[in-house]
Each structure stands twice: as C-alpha cells, then as structure tokens.
Amino acid sequence: MTAGRTIPRSSLIMSELAPDPFEQRRRSLEEAFFKQRDQQLLARLRAELEALDRREQLARVSGIQDTKVLDDLVRAGVGPETLVALRLVPLVEVAWADGMVAQTERTAILNAAAAIDVHPGSPAYELLERWLTERPDEQLVTAWKEYVRELAKSLPADSVAAMRRETIDRCQQVAAAAGGFLGLASISAAEQARIDEFARAWEV
Template sequence: MSETLDVSRRGFEEAWFAEENQRLLRQMLVAEAQACRRSALAVASGLTEERLLDRLIALDIAPDRLAALVLAPLVLVAWSDGTLDPLERAAILKAAAERHVAAGSPAWRLLEGWLEQAPLPMLFEAWAAYARSVLQAMAVPERAAFRSWLLRRARAVAEAASGFLGLGWTVSPAEAAMLQRLEAALAD
C-alpha cells in the first residue's frame, strides 16, 4: 500500500512539474516575443526607451504602422469633440497622402481603424512621448518644420467641419483644447 501511495505521489509531482514547466515556457515565449517586437520597433523608429516602445506596442504600433503615429494628433483633434465629421476624415486622409502613407498599407489600415472608432485615450500620451523623443533627435530647422506642418494640419482638421461656405472658421472648445495640448507637447 505504501508503494502505491509513493507511486501516486510521484505521479502528482511529475504532473505538477510538467504543468509548471509549461507555464514557465509560455511566460518565457511571451517575454521573448515582446522583446522581439520592441527590438524591431526600436530599429524602425530610432527610439530606445523600453517603456515608450511597450506603450506603442500596446497600441498596436508595429514598425510597418509607425507612419500612422505621426498622424495620430490629427485623429485626436478630430475625435476630441466626440464625433468625426466626413470633412475631418478627408483632411486626415489628405495629410496621410502628403506623408506618403500608401492606401492599403498597415499604417493606412491602422489610421482607418482610428477613423472608424475613436482611439484609446492613451494614444495621446504615447504619441507625445514619441514626439519628444523624435524631436530631440532632429536639428532645430527640422524640428520647426515638423511642428509647423503638424500644427497646421491639426488646425486644418479642426476647421474642416466648422463654418459654412468658408465663413466663420471656428473650432469647438474640445478641439481648441486638444490643439493646445498638441502645441504644449511639441514645445521645447
């Protein structure tokens, strides 16, 4: 009887260790996959801060979708009042074409997803951290040109659905607040 209990006990121990080994293996594979995604995004973006890279990954920003991140502020302005007008959508897609985001590309599909459904609030924080990192790497004239382009395009999106026949260009208070947040995020 003692021998039977001993065999049973060993069987339970072996089963537990097998399950534990599987759990640890899965955990290791997930960590390795995250490290690979982080590394690929770091190479594509030039960023090195792991927390920022992890935030971008959580937002489904992969290297082939990185171009959409530059356009995220335009999307945030458009959605800031709770709705996305067709004219705002058209202004964002025009900006995407200016940035050479090809229709059907992964970046384009991510952008389209943001245009169909408001992006998560954490997109602003991830974009702002990304923008600070990228701006630090730019020369002063490049920084000024990028800020100017982005703020001009963001304002165009905000103004796209306002006014009637080109008269009375105003933006909603929510859009004005988002424009201020963008400008503050891009400040030196």
C-alpha cells in the same frame, strides 16, 4: 592616499544594459499604435515600403518633402511605423476633441486626410477610418507625447520646428474641414485646446 572606490562589475553590467529612453518611448508608441488587431495593417505597410530606402519610406508615409528634415529623422533612428503614428495620432484626437465624431465630420476628416497624403486603401487611411469609429485609448496619446519629447531632444532645432509646424497645420486642416462641412468654418475651443496640447509636446 585612499584608493578610489571600485565599482562592482554587476553595476557596470547593469549600466551597460540600461534601456535607452528614446528606444523605450519608440517601442511604447508603436505598441500602443499597432495593437494586435492591427498587425495585418502593419505587415502591409512594411511590404509596401520594402523596396524603398529609409528616407523614401519616411517621405512616403509622412508626405514630408523637406530632405533635411527627412535626413534628420533618419539619423535620429525614426522608422516609418513610428512616423505613421506621429502623423495620425494628433489627427484622430482632434477629431474626437468634442467627444464624438458625427458621420458628416468623419467624411470631412477622411477627405482632408486624403488631401494631406493619407490615401484611401493605404494602411494609414484604414487605421484612421477605424479610429474615427472607435476612439483609441488615452494611453496612445501619452505614448505619443513621451516619444515626441525624446525625439525633440535628438533633432536639430529647425527640424523640430518643422515637425511642430506640420503637426499644427495638419490638425488645423482636419478641424477646419469638419467645421466647414457643418457650415461653421471654424475650429472649436476643444479642438484648439487639443491642437495646442500636441504642439507643446514638441517644445524642448
């Protein structure tokens, strides 16, 4: 009888140390979202949330009221910093879908953001305000999609559906607000294509 092949100890160690794909995606998203110049905003966000438990933190930064979805996010290891990124990246990219953000659009989008709990004076609002002036790198969108795909594998199907629906609804509100402000009251083809792109990332 041939003895089974012995796995070298070095291979076992490497296996134990292999990075968790979900954790890698989370770190990449946060690093892309909170670049060096945004560290003060990140520090403010953490200070504001320090006294709250994790579920309350997620509710505060997301506006999500569904306790099951919040609990599922907590169990999946989603932190408030990551959830801020999950929430704002699609809004910013939909705003830039037509290649520019006019002042009238910017005003409408910020008003729409305030209506969905991204309030003036908050770190999230300041980031959104900045990115409506200077478009973030496409690397941020890539990091967002990769993280969402990993997150969707960790959440129950109903919570994935809820997060996907929220992404679509918020993007549509922002896109419609910009169009309505300009008297068009419609979502452009480029905006809709971007919304569809973000929605597909939640599909598993």
